[in-house]
Amino acid sequence: MMNPRAIACFGAVHADLIAHGARPVLRETSTPGAIAMTPGGVATNVARALARLSVPVRLAGAVGTDSDGTSLHRLLSEDGIDLSALARADLPTGRYVALHDPDGSLAGAICDTTITDSLDAGFIAHAAGLLDACPIWFAEANLPDDALAELAERAGKRLLVADAVSSAKAPRLAALAGRLDLVFLNRAEAAAWTGFAEATPAVPLALAVAALGPRQVMLSDGAGLLTIVEDGRPLQIEPGAVEIIDVTGAGDALIAGTLAGLARGLPLEDAAHAGLVAARLTLETTGAVAPSLAWDNICPVLAR
Template sequence: MPIAAFGAIHLDTIAHADRRILRETSTPASLAIRPGGVATNVARALARLDCRVSLAGRLGREAEADGLLAHLAGEGVDTGAIRRADLPSGRYLALHDPDGTLAAAVVDARITETLEPGALLPPTKAQEASGCWFLDANLPQPLLVELAEAAAGRRLAADAVSRAKAARLAPILPRVDLLFCNRAEAAALLGRDSEHDEGQQEPGDSGAEVATALVTAGAGAVVMTRGAAPVLLATRGGIDEISLTTREGAAAPAPRIVDVTGAGDALIAGTLAGLEHGLALADAVAAGMRAAALTLESPGAVAGTLNWPAIAPNG
């Protein structure tokens, strides 16, 4: 069945510097403008993974936004639910050091942050036909609540997006069948964000207790990333650690990082695609990790090498 994604639609400017980026001086770099935003990255990746997908969000009326709509449609994303407004389209600027790590980033998301209840409803025919709705926490909390209610009996997946936005999902957590987050976002969603700095955890803290707490709070299942460590999959049946493997199931080498942009979104898309292709949840997460690895090894948020045969389990 089709998948419907709701959330941020950005025009990304990605800079790759040829030396370490320093403050208060210019740095030689190559710049590229691409589609971006969590829901957009997930939708684009799903289209490459042989899934029918529609995207809902809001864009401005600039010529660049017209070009972005055409680009998305050309990639196989249904854009019929994208609204237009007189605000500037969302924009994201990322500065990457030569090793692919993110040195700094800024975002102008006013067009998404000001979406009001009712702005993305009623559902289009494509959304009505979708068996899974995916929400990203870039959307305001009242709209997230409204969409979770409108999802009715569909599978509902959600991404916490950031430590600052994760708590927006708290009212709908019991309705979320599959939650994607990192350790810091999980803590923020549980109201424990003062315990740790962003991305940090205390020695001996595997994150399992926090992931389990999210399930206890109502989430059906939690996929929690921990940097280079194996992903945690928490369900009511317990906790599993899922490492990066080849399609044959053997341990895979760590990816050679070119660009971290979109890796988490690729994990989401690969997991949802795996479920749509009939995989068990743990196998679907493993497929999502292979999608994330391909993305880390490629420039941009969606790897040109990404397709279903590249991440599906062999046999």
């Protein structure tokens, strides 16, 4: 297997406040539990996971000049991520607040994306010059339309990968669609982008996404089958059973594990299996990046 190629991640850098209730979270009252602060944001979670998977990774985004921004810069540098394209802006650092029930499910969340919304085409043009040596670029739909369009313009012959992020933001992928090599999205996000009903079977839904431009599609469906479309050909993979502790970052781990496989030259189907292992390891622990996440822990599963 080849040494992994470098990956640049463009997008959100947040301070995540993750709360786990000791009992189900209720409205209009406090709930006992535990709260932890970690780096977050889709691009950040993917970059952190890639670093644990021994992939050279660079992160392009912005943090504030406040204490949260300083702390995130230090923590991400300690994770082994190249931060040469991470800007410091005169805005509050982004924050994501999530409330989880005892079974790990998400009861509610709020995300302040003001600083990420400020990342315009000019920022992308500057960051792209700093990240020119990376043959794989990953972007997320938290970025504004003009930033995504600039990424598509500057991608050249690189492998360009994107994540839909949410139903509300999935339509932003239209700015990339004509140039997009691979897109990750779930059923609700695919429905929001295509206009199809969310109840549409997974294969026709994934094919509808592919018809909008992406050469490859990975459509997740919770604990259901993972649907892949590659050059118009659909394939489904059983993700396997998992004991869920925390859903935070599982989708980002799927992306990171898949990208880590692609960076090592694996075909998409094998890379997707690596992504599923990374997602399982993340679901079985607390936090967006599992301590057990390592390529050496994925390889034996791929061999089986």
